[in-house]
Amino acid sequence: MTYYKNLLPLFLLIVCFGLGACGPSAEELNTSAMEKLENEDFGGALEDLNKAIEQDSGYAVSYFNRGHVYIKTGELLKVLENFDKAIHLDSGYVEAYYNRGIIYSYFEEYDKSMADFNKVIVLHPEDTEAYVSRALVRSWLGDREGELADLKVAARLGDHAIRELLEDNGIEWDDEAAKEGTSDHEDEKALTR
Numbered sequence: 521m522t523y524y525k526n527l528l529p530l531f532l533l534i535v536c537f538g539l540g541a542c543g544p545s546a547e548e549l550n551t552s553a554m555e556k557l558e559n560e561d562f563g564g565a566l567e568d569l570n571k572a573i574e575q576d577s578g579y580a581v582s583y584f585n586r587g588h589v590y591i592k593t594g595e596l597l598k599v600l601e602n603f604d605k606a607i608h609l610d611s612g613y614v615e616a617y618y619n620r621g622i623i624y625s626y627f628e629e630y631d632k633s634m635a636d637f638n639k640v641i642v643l644h645p646e647d648t649e650a651y652v653s654r655a656l657v658r659s660w661l662g663d664r665e666g667e668l669a670d671l672k673v674a675a676r677l678g679d680h681a682i683r684e685l686l687e688d689n690g691i692e693w694d695d696e697a698a699k700e701g702t703s704d705h706e707d708e709k710a711l712t713r
Contacts, residue, residue, distance in 0.1 A: 546576035550585055557589055565589045580609035584616050591623075599623055614644050618653070625657055633657050648679040 544552065553568035569586040572579065587602035603620040606613050621636030637654035640647055655670035668691065675683040675693035686693045 546572040546579045546582060549575070550579075550581055553585055553589070557585075557592065560592070562589055562593050578609055580606040580613055580616070583609065584613065584619075587616075587619070596623060596626065612643055614640055614647070617643070618647070618650060621650075621653060625653070625660075628660075630657050630661055646677055648674040648677045648682070651677070652679065652682060 549568045549572035553565040553572070556562075556565040556568065566586065566589050569582050569589065572582040573586070576582070583602045583606040587599045587606070590596070590598040590602065600620065600623055603616050603623065606616040607620065610616070617636045617639045621633045621640070624630070624633035624636060634654060634657055637650050637657065640650040641654070644650070651670040651674040655667045655674070658664075658666040658670065671682050671686060672691075672693045675686055683693055
């Protein structure tokens with residue numbers, strides 16, 4: 521009988537640590553990290569996210585969320601590393617592409633930024649923010665035609681602020697070019713590259 525009493529604690533340790541049943545899950549650690557981030561406890565948020573990644577290195581959300589912590593701490597190269605990893609793990613992660621596109625814009629890496637916004641639009645064609653962000657990059661590149669085409673699509677998809685902006689500037693947004701999207705413009709651009 522004492523033999524079994526001695527094995528019970530060992531068995532419980534194996535079950536708890538071997539199966540990962542003890543302690544919070546990667547999802548729970550992410551939730552805790554986001555609460556800490558909201559309260560500006562960046563160290564605590566990073567600690568939770570690092571634990572989540574140790575527990576499940578294939579959970580793309582942990583890398584994405586860790587990227588957001590690094591935005592708050594101003595470590596933008598680490599932001600890119602984490603968004604890259606999230607996208608590597610989940611090639612359909614729209615939010616990671618969008619946010620990485622924003623960071624690339626900050627670094628004036630406009631080709632990479634455009635590629636990410638294009639990917640967002642392919643994965644989620646109704647995403648007005650992606651059209652607006654791509655329009656902004658196009659304006660920086662001097663592509664006025666592409667900028668207007670993207671703004672018109674965003675307006676047609678329901679972005680009221682963009683509708684008002686275009687109307688205030690006397691630009692019709694509900695025309696045939698906006699309804700067709702920017703595919704013709706993209707084809708022209710591809711031919712000139």
